[in-house]
Amino acid sequence: MIKRINKALSCFIALMLLSGCWDSVNIEERGFIVGMAIDVAEEGKSDGNYQLILTNQFAVPSGLGTPSQSGGGGGKSFMNLSASGTSIYDIAQNLANQTNKMPFFEHLKLIIVSEEVLAIPELFANVLDVFIRNRDTRRGIKVIVSKGKAMDILNVQPDTEKLPARYIDRILENSMRKTGEMKPVRIGDIHEYLLSKSSFVLSEVTADDKKITFEGGAVYKGVSKSIIGNLDLEEMLGFELITGQEVQGPVVINYKEHLTAYSIMKSKSKITIDADRPDNIDINVTIQMEGEIQETFGTVILEDPKVIQELEEEISEKVKAITNQVIDKAQKELEADIFGFADKLEKFHYDTWKKVKKDWERGENYFSESNVKVTVKAEVRTDGVVDKSKE
Amino acid sequence: MRSFKYGDEKISGRELMIALPSIVISVDILSLPKEISNDMNGSDGWIVLLVAGGFSLLIIWMMARLAASFPGQSFLSYASTILSKPVAIVLTLIFGVLFIGVAAYYIRVLGQTSQQYLFEQTPVEVVSLSFLLVIVYAVCGSRAALFRLNMLFFPIINIVLLFVLVINIKWVDVTNLLPVFQTDLKSYVKGLQTSVMAYMGFSIVLFYIAFVDKPKKAPKLAMLGMLIPIVLFILVYLFCLMIFGHAATSNLLFPTIDLAKRIEVPGGILERVEAFFFIVWTMGVFNGTTLAFDAAILALNSVLKRMKKVKLVIILSPIIYYIALLPRNISQINMFQDFIHMFLVSFAFSITIILVFAAKIRGVGRNDKANK
Numbered sequence: 001m002i003k004r005i006n007k008a009l010s011c012f013i014a015l016m017l018l019s020g021c022w023d024s025v026n027i028e029e030r031g032f033i034v035g036m037a038i039d040v041a042e043e044g045k046s047d048g049n050y051q052l053i054l055t056n057q058f059a060v061p062s063g064l065g066t067p068s069q070s071g072g073g074g075g076k077s078f079m080n081l082s083a084s085g086t087s088i089y090d091i092a093q094n095l096a097n098q099t100n101k102m103p104f105f106e107h108l109k110l111i112i113v114s115e116e117v118l119a120i121p122e123l124f125a126n127v128l129d130v131f132i133r134n135r136d137t138r139r140g141i142k143v144i145v146s147k148g149k150a151m152d153i154l155n156v157q158p159d160t161e162k163l164p165a166r167y168i169d170r171i172l173e174n175s176m177r178k179t180g181e182m183k184p185v186r187i188g189d190i191h192e193y194l195l196s197k198s199s200f201v202l203s204e205v206t207a208d209d210k211k212i213t214f215e216g217g218a219v220y221k222g223v224s225k226s227i228i229g230n231l232d233l234e235e236m237l238g239f240e241l242i243t244g245q246e247v248q249g250p251v252v253i254n255y256k257e258h259l260t261a262y263s264i265m266k267s268k269s270k271i272t273i274d275a276d277r278p279d280n281i282d283i284n285v286t287i288q289m290e291g292e293i294q295e296t297f298g299t300v301i302l303e304d305p306k307v308i309q310e311l312e313e314e315i316s317e318k319v320k321a322i323t324n325q326v327i328d329k330a331q332k333e334l335e336a337d338i339f340g341f342a343d344k345l346e347k348f349h350y351d352t353w354k355k356v357k358k359d360w361e362r363g364e365n366y367f368s369e370s371n372v373k374v375t376v377k378a379e380v381r382t383d384g385v386v387d388k389s390k391e
Numbered sequence: 392m393r394s395f396k397y398g399d400e401k402i403s404g405r406e407l408m409i410a411l412p413s414i415v416i417s418v419d420i421l422s423l424p425k426e427i428s429n430d431m432n433g434s435d436g437w438i439v440l441l442v443a444g445g446f447s448l449l450i451i452w453m454m455a456r457l458a459a460s461f462p463g464q465s466f467l468s469y470a471s472t473i474l475s476k477p478v479a480i481v482l483t484l485i486f487g488v489l490f491i492g493v494a495a496y497y498i499r500v501l502g503q504t505s506q507q508y509l510f511e512q513t514p515v516e517v518v519s520l521s522f523l524l525v526i527v528y529a530v531c532g533s534r535a536a537l538f539r540l541n542m543l544f545f546p547i548i549n550i551v552l553l554f555v556l557v558i559n560i561k562w563v564d565v566t567n568l569l570p571v572f573q574t575d576l577k578s579y580v581k582g583l584q585t586s587v588m589a590y591m592g593f594s595i596v597l598f599y600i601a602f603v604d605k606p607k608k609a610p611k612l613a614m615l616g617m618l619i620p621i622v623l624f625i626l627v628y629l630f631c632l633m634i635f636g637h638a639a640t641s642n643l644l645f646p647t648i649d650l651a652k653r654i655e656v657p658g659g660i661l662e663r664v665e666a667f668f669f670i671v672w673t674m675g676v677f678n679g680t681t682l683a684f685d686a687a688i689l690a691l692n693s694v695l696k697r698m699k700k701v702k703l704v705i706i707l708s709p710i711i712y713y714i715a716l717l718p719r720n721i722s723q724i725n726m727f728q729d730f731i732h733m734f735l736v737s738f739a740f741s742i743t744i745i746l747v748f749a750a751k752i753r754g755v756g757r758n759d760k761a762n763k
Contacts, residue, residue, distance in 0.1 A: 022514075191642075347570055
């Protein structure tokens with residue numbers, strides 16, 4: 001008898017213990033947040049803190065449909081909700097009360113921050129804190145800057161993709177193949193930059209109804225803790241080439257007074273630093289490129305080795321001009337080391353680095369005083385399948 | 392309750408060799424890269440990990456030699472031979488209390504970490520309690536079975552850990568390891584302290600050699616086993632540095648978890664590989680905690696000979712649960728951790744050295760056949 005009671009009791013306890021789960025949320029009750037946008041409210045500062053507007057983009061699964069259904073359910077596939085407040089976490093909780101779904105951040109892919117937020121010192125780092133700190137968000141979330149209101153970017157409705165956040169995410173994934181649009185910066189990278197007080201560049205976009213456009217880059221200066229300037233598309237190309245990102249795309253040159261388009265297929269850069277004295281830092285950047293001639297308004301016959309050489313020189317000159325322009329801008333105008341030279345210096349010349357650390361981007365401005373030399377080696381592999389297209 | 396009895400309660404040398412890395416790796420693997428890179432500049436942490444590892448090897452060799460020179464005798468019995476019975480009883484009791492602390496600490500870290508990353512709403516008390524119940528179930532059974540379970544789990548833990556490292560190779564930036572040899576002497580001392588403490592768990596060797604079937608081989612196997620955590624710690628530390636950089640590594644609470652979270656399998660089918668990592672890590676902590684708990688029981692049981700093992704387990708578990716829940720927040724957990732680490736390491740090291748020398752001077756052990 002006692003044995004039987006024991007058995008029944010243990011079954012009962014097992015039932016109680018094993019069936020409950022505090023954290024169970026059914027999948028249809030989850031609100032999948034795919035994108036977030038952060039703006040400064042028009043009121044600006046109140047109670048010593050800036051009023052922020054947070055916009056969450058929830059995916060609406062019924063609107064997404066399945067691929068076979070071509071066109072899906074017809075309903076809207078996303079829902080944007082905004083609320084304002086001073087703390088991002090507080091706003092996010094308010095937003096959670098506006099929907100019937102539990103916000104779920106694991107699938108967050110993209111954070112858009114408006115230029116205004118970045119222009120206010122320290123605000124950007126403060127705003128991102130919650131994303132770096134939170135356990136649900138990943139270090140792989142992409143961060144971009146919007147030229148106007150960030151929430152407008154989440155409203156673009158492209159014809160090809162139903163979810164705006166996913167559309168932008170895809171563009172960022174593919175953007176490595178185009179020049180002037182850079183590799184997306186991830187929140188984990190930003191964490192490292194912020195910790196080491198480095199300067200960095202975020203890509204900047206604007207949006208209209210149907211699409212987003214890349215505007216270039218926003219330069220965040222580590223020591224001023226805010227953005228201090230912009231790079232246009234050509235300067236972005238120079239920046240990418242120097243930092244050795246996988247740039248692919250066109251460079252248009254004038255060869256014998258005819259427009260000729262060269263396409264970079266492969267590029268890499270090597271940065272070597274010669275720093276024995278703080279006031280005499282030589283930075284050598286060697287950029288190697290391989291590519292093809294894609295288009296010419298004149299005639300180019302590559303079988304002639306001399307023509308190749310001339311073309312290569314022409315391209316190298318052009319690229320050198322592009323890169324020198326952005327270096328000039330960084331050193332003179334922005335005084336911000338966006339190329340990560342400081343990082344290289346710390347790694348390879350630690351003794352010198354210790355001396356210049358304090359005054360790298362301010363005070364003595366060793367960065368601006370350093371001599372940056374760019375060497376470009378461009379190679380032309382082929383010119384397409386014909387010799388001439390016209391006479 | 393009937394339980395299956397093995398032919399004997401002996402463990403093989405190889406099982407001991409696996410048990411050591413299990414208890415060492417279990418919890419510390421998560422936060423070690425952060426702690427080391429907090430102390431050390433650049434990638435110099437591998438030096439202290441290696442030196443501390445070598446030091447641990449030496450100590451473990453001494454411990455194993457000492458215990459093996461009294462084959463089949465428990466710590467209490469050979470410590471009584473070397474020093475005296477009352478002293479030996481006190482030492483054994485202190486070890487027992489320390490192992491209880493280690494078990495409590497492991498349970499708390501498991502509860503805290505899984506609450507932080509997996510169960511937001513579930514109270515840490517409940518997570519810890521359910522974990523403790525599983526531990527109690529394991530410890531109540533045969534001791535040899537525990538070691539066999541260890542043998543089963545350990546390779547899985549290592550394979551998953553290595554998998555996490557290998558799949559992250561895409562993000563590796565080798566220049567993150569620079570600059571090298573730029574740490575000042577004071578930091579070396581601090582780093583050494585941290586890394587020696589990370590290896591603390593192996594003191595169980597003092598107690599378990601008595602069960603090894605061929606004690607002569609035990610010192611060599613114990614050292615071999617100890618090599619595994621040394622290599623793993625250095626690997627994980629270097630990978631964290633190469634992937635996150637020095638600044639971020641020293642600011643992440645659990646860099647190893649973030650390493651697992653960093654994984655992105657193309658295609659978007661598997662978005663949360665870290666769940667898999669957590670399962671395996673829980674197995675690792677389970678191994679470590681059962682060993683610590685079992686070592687505590689072994690120590691206490693050798694003093695309280697008349698008490699039954701199950702009874703002791705039932706008395707100890709509420710105490711462990713209470714200690715585990717004592718720290719209120721993360722900083723108190725860290726204090727608790729430092730305290731346990733520091734105490735166990737310094738106590739185990741000094742006792743070992745004292746015992747070894749006392750045995751030498753008094754000429755007991757090894758040739759001491761009469762004493763058996």
